[in-house]
Amino acid sequence: MFTGFGCCDKTQGLPSQGETRKLNANDLAPPCLTYQLQGSDVKYHLPQKQLLPSVEKNDGYLSNWPGHVGGEIVQQKQTFQPSNVKRYHGFDITNTNSAPKPRFLQQLETHLRKELQVLDLSGPNAQEVNLQAYREVFEYFIEDLKTYKPLLSAIKNEYEITIAHLRNRIRELEPLKSLLVATSETCEQRIIALQEEEKFEIQSLKKEKIELLDKIDHLLKVQDSLETQVRKLQEELAAEYERYREQHDARKLLISDMNNLRYQQEQSKDSHKEEAEAVEDTVKLKLALKVAREDLKALQVELNAMKAEYGDVIPRRDFEALDKNYNELSEKNESLQKQYFQMKQEYTTLLEVNKQITLERDKLSAEVEVFKTKMAGGLSSSQLENIPVEADEDYFEGLGTGEDVIVYLRHDGLIKNVNLAKESITKVLKEIWKEKMAADLQSGTRSSLPEFFYNFLQKKYGNSALLWAYNIYYGCRNHQKDEFISLFFSILNGIMDESVYHGQIQHIAHVLKELNHHDTSGKGILSKQEFSQTLKKALPNKNEKYIEELIAAATSQLGDDNKIKYSTLFEENAEGTAGAFLALLQSQYTAEKTMYLDELRNALEEKEELTVADLKKAFQKIDPSMDPQTLATYLAQGFQTTKEQLDQSTAVDTDTVLDRLQASDIKRVGPWK
Numbered sequence: 288m289f290t291g292f293g294c295c296d297k298t299q300g301l302p303s304q305g306e307t308r309k310l311n312a313n314d315l316a317p318p319c320l321t322y323q324l325q326g327s328d329v330k331y332h333l334p335q336k337q338l339l340p341s342v343e344k345n346d347g348y349l350s351n352w353p354g355h356v357g358g359e360i361v362q363q364k365q366t367f368q369p370s371n372v373k374r375y376h377g378f379d380i381t382n383t384n385s386a387p388k389p390r391f392l393q394q395l396e397t398h399l400r401k402e403l404q405v406l407d408l409s410g411p412n413a414q415e416v417n418l419q420a421y422r423e424v425f426e427y428f429i430e431d432l433k434t435y436k437p438l439l440s441a442i443k444n445e446y447e448i449t450i451a452h453l454r455n456r457i458r459e460l461e462p463l464k465s466l467l468v469a470t471s472e473t474c475e476q477r478i479i480a481l482q483e484e485e486k487f488e489i490q491s492l493k494k495e496k497i498e499l500l501d502k503i504d505h506l507l508k509v510q511d512s513l514e515t516q517v518r519k520l521q522e523e524l525a526a527e528y529e530r531y532r533e534q535h536d537a538r539k540l541l542i543s544d545m546n547n548l549r550y551q552q553e554q555s556k557d558s559h560k561e562e563a564e565a566v567e568d569t570v571k572l573k574l575a576l577k578v579a580r581e582d583l584k585a586l587q588v589e590l591n592a593m594k595a596e597y598g599d600v601i602p603r604r605d606f607e608a609l610d611k612n613y614n615e616l617s618e619k620n621e622s623l624q625k626q627y628f629q630m631k632q633e634y635t636t637l638l639e640v641n642k643q644i645t646l647e648r649d650k651l652s653a654e655v656e657v658f659k660t661k662m663a664g665g666l667s668s669s670q671l672e673n674i675p676v677e678a679d680e681d682y683f684e685g686l687g688t689g690e691d692v693i694v695y696l697r698h699d700g701l702i703k704n705v706n707l708a709k710e711s712i713t714k715v716l717k718e719i720w721k722e723k724m725a726a727d728l729q730s731g732t733r734s735s736l737p738e739f740f741y742n743f744l745q746k747k748y749g750n751s752a753l754l755w756a757y758n759i760y761y762g763c764r765n766h767q768k769d770e771f772i773s774l775f776f777s778i779l780n781g782i783m784d785e786s787v788y789h790g791q792i793q794h795i796a797h798v799l800k801e802l803n804h805h806d807t808s809g810k811g812i813l814s815k816q817e818f819s820q821t822l823k824k825a826l827p828n829k830n831e832k833y834i835e836e837l838i839a840a841a842t843s844q845l846g847d848d849n850k851i852k853y854s855t856l857f858e859e860n861a862e863g864t865a866g867a868f869l870a871l872l873q874s875q876y877t878a879e880k881t882m883y884l885d886e887l888r889n890a891l892e893e894k895e896e897l898t899v900a901d902l903k904k905a906f907q908k909i910d911p912s913m914d915p916q917t918l919a920t921y922l923a924q925g926f927q928t929t930k931e932q933l934d935q936s937t938a939v940d941t942d943t944v945l946d947r948l949q950a951s952d953i954k955r956v957g958p959w960k
Contacts, residue, residue, distance in 0.1 A: 399424045531605045683757045695741040695756040702757040712762045716775050719743055736778050736785055770873055783950050790952035794876055801825035802853045811854035818851045828955055833875050840871045883955050884945060896938040899926060912957025924951040
């Protein structure tokens with residue numbers, strides 16, 4: 288807010304009214320004017336009037352020079368928001384006039400134009416700087432007009448107050464803008480959360496819709512069956528009506544034939560009498576024969592007319608009987624329809640009740656299975672104490688009983704989630720592998736892991752097999768970071784071949800066997816040098832870097848740099864997991880397999896499809912020491928066929944062949960190049 292003007296110590300004398308004088312740079316220094324805004328301690332100094340060119344000054348006198356005459360001071364366009372009206376700073380009077388301006392006005396315009404040209408209007412406070420130039424010129428003008436100075440100062444003061452008020456108002460509204468943005472983001476997050484919450488309800492409603500559509504289809508089939516029965520009854524009724532009509536016509540014809548025969552018999556008797564009386568009258572006989580024929584013809588015509596007229600007529604007695612039967616069937620049909628709708632409503636109610644009872648039954652059954660498991664000792668007491676049995680989210684939803692569901696997971700309803708610990712899952716998986724290897728050794732063939740997994744659970748847990756199947760399956764899926772559990776889960780789902788697991792076991796057993804062979808003392812302890820030499824002999828294809836990493840892992844695990852108790856390296860900890868040495872040995876085994884497949888891919892020279900000959904040539908190129916039997920095994924795994932049928936195999940996509948080899952147990956036979 289504008290507060291007023293200040294001045295220096297010296298004051299300048301004012302000339303009398305009508306007196307004019309010229310201000311030059313050599314005159315005495317006039318007072319320096321200052322002003323400040325309300326709420327601010329900063330004082331703004333106006334330039335001294337001597338900086339303006341000399342001008343004749345007429346204090347207290349208002350020039351009658353026309354104000355509309357003149358031109359633009361500065362042709363600078365500025366657009367104010369939100370209006371699209373184009374405005375110009377300074378004068379924008381296009382009408383020009385040849386009348387000269389007062390000299391003081393010309394000097395003010397010249398000073399303003401110079402100030403505006405010097406100012407930098409590209410900064411963030413360009414408008415403030417621009418306004419300051421106009422403010423200074425306006426101050427000069429007010430100072431010069433002594434008579435109107437109070438009024439003009441009051442007007443300028445009100446403008447300054449209004450501008451300061453509007454600035455404060457803008458600063459107050461700035462936090463509301465950020466609050467509005469934050470509120471908008473919060474509302475969007477709430478909307479997303481509500482949509483997520485409604486997803487499950489929408490899915491359940493869709494399932495219920497499908498079930499209701501199935502019921503409607505069933506009811507439509509029942510309706511079609513009833514309509515078929517009605518049509519059949521109508522056809523039987525029409526057939527019965529036709530049979531009765533034919534019997535009626537046959538009876539009429541029979542009566543007519545009987546009457547004709549009787550009439551003919553009577554006529555024959557009369558004719559015999561007449562013949563006896565007039566045997567010799569042949570002319571009379573001819574006339575009688577002619578009349579008889581005409582009568583016969585007339586009777587035949589009458590008979591045909593009666594047949595045509597009364598052929599479709601049935602007896603009233605038969606019609607009433609059929610109408611009565613039809614009414615009885617209609618009433619019976621309406622009664623059956625009412626019973627059907629009533630039974631449908633009762634069926635819907637019973638179905639909902641059955642669904643609720645089934646859910647309660649599944650929950651209670653799951654809790655019973657948990658208690659049975661406690662009694663059977665399947666889990667440790669510390670684990671069983673942590674099993675939640677009340678929360679609905681602790682139940683698995685059955686995947687269904689369709690053919691696309693794995694056999695050991697086929698179930699409709701809820702399955703209790705007993706939250707198996709990682710140690711418990713590892714223990715069960717080791718038991719499964721042990722039982723399977725023993726069964727395969729006894730039978731001489733390798734069985735399918737999913738099939739054996741299902742039979743194992745049925746044999747060991749009986750009625751609780753389904754509970755253990757879901758908990759083991761989802762437990763394995765939740766512990767994919769563990770190498771042992773992840774490999775079992777991949778083999779169970781058909782992602783990896785079982786030979787990968789047996790290959791790792793044989794690899795570890797081979798290393799342990801070599802260490803035992805070089806341990807002459809039989810104490811399970813080797814020196815660091817002996818341990819290194821044994822590893823190099825047991826793993827000839829490993830480079831020096833991998834050997835050093837294994838030795839470092841062994842010493843780190845045992846904490847002894849001189850003596851290595853190798854038997855401890857192959858033992859599991861209390862949680863049932865392998866130590867650092869075994870984990871590194873397995874990871875190196877997987878890394879070497881990946882490197883081997885990458886080298887094989889490079890040897891294939893970016894071929895899109897592979898034949899048996901192409902893959903065989905690539906194997907022989909990167910691993911020439913491979914024996915023919917191993918090569919045939921790898922080729923059969925890549926083309927998913929037997930060794931005997933390799934010659935009949937067609938070309939297969941390169942990525943498909945490499946993916947099959949990745950899922951199998953393959954390794955380099957000869958040394959690295």
